[in-house]
Amino acid sequence: MHYELADPRTWPDSTIVVRGGVNALEELRDALQASGGISVISRPGVPFEKLAASVRNNQVRRTTVRAVLDAGGQLVPTFGSDEPPDHCDLFGLTAEKLDSILSASEPNPVPKDERWRGAPP
Numbered sequence: 001m002h003y004e005l006a007d008p009r010t011w012p013d014s015t016i017v018v019r020g021g022v023n024a025l026e027e028l029r030d031a032l033q034a035s036g037g038i039s040v041i042s043r044p045g046v047p048f049e050k051l052a053a054s055v056r057n058n059q060v061r062r063t064t065v066r067a068v069l070d071a072g073g074q075l076v077p078t079f080g081s082d083e084p085p086d087h088c089d090l091f092g093l094t095a096e097k098l099d100s101i102l103s104a105s106e107p108n109p110v111p112k113d114e115r116w117r118g119a120p121p
Contacts, residue, residue, distance in 0.1 A: 003044055005043075005044075005077065006077060008042070008065055008068075008069075008074075008075035008076075008077065008088070009069065011042075011044045011065045012044055012045075012065070013064060013065060013066035014064055014065075014066070015042060015043070015044045015045075015064060015065040015066075016042060016046070016047075016048050016051055016062055016063075016064060017040050017041070017042040017062060017063050017064060017065060017067075017068055017075070017088075017090070018040060018041040018042065018048065018051045018052055018054075018055060018060050018061070018062050019038065019039075019040050019041075019060065019061045019062070019063075019102060020039075020041075020055035020056060020057035020059070020060055020108075021057045021059055021060075021061075021105075022059045022061075022105045023061055023099075023102070023105070025095055025096065025099050026095075028095035028098055028099055029095035032093075032094070032095050032098070036091060037076075037089040037090055037091040038089070038090050038098065039087060039088075039089060039090075040075070040087075040088050040089075040090045041054045041055060041084060041085075041086045041087060041088070042065065042075060042077075042086060042088050043077075043086040046086060048062065048109075049109050049110060051086055052108050052109055052110045052115075053085075053110045053114060053115055053116060054084035054085045054086055054087065054115070054116045055084070055108055055110075055115065055116070056115055056116065056117070057108060058107065058108055058112070059105045059106065059107060059108060060105070060106060060107075060108050061102040061103050061104070061105050061106070062102065062103050062106075063101045063102050063103065067101040068090065068093075068101065071093055071097050071098075071100075071101050072092050072093060072097070073090055073091065073092045073093040073097075073098070074090070074091045074092045075088045075089070075090055076088060076089045076090075076091065084116040085116060
């Protein structure tokens, strides 16, 4: 299947989107109010465990690109060197809507010492 990496609207519906942390509703609300968007990890064809390696948190929640788009959200891939691999910003959803499409919190399957740490100083 053909897709444009810069345009998540063309990504396969089943593409996984991962959010780090437990992210109770109040935490999602605070994060969205601070910047209007929220950081997530997603890329077509990348399995959950590899995406979870880009998350520093011990807990993760997940959804799919289709669920984000159907809820009215917009994913914007970021390709900055200071961002974790496969980082995207998610815009256009309320905290309640985002919470409703994210799975329950689950342990990050990647050992802490194998997760992304950012660029060295």
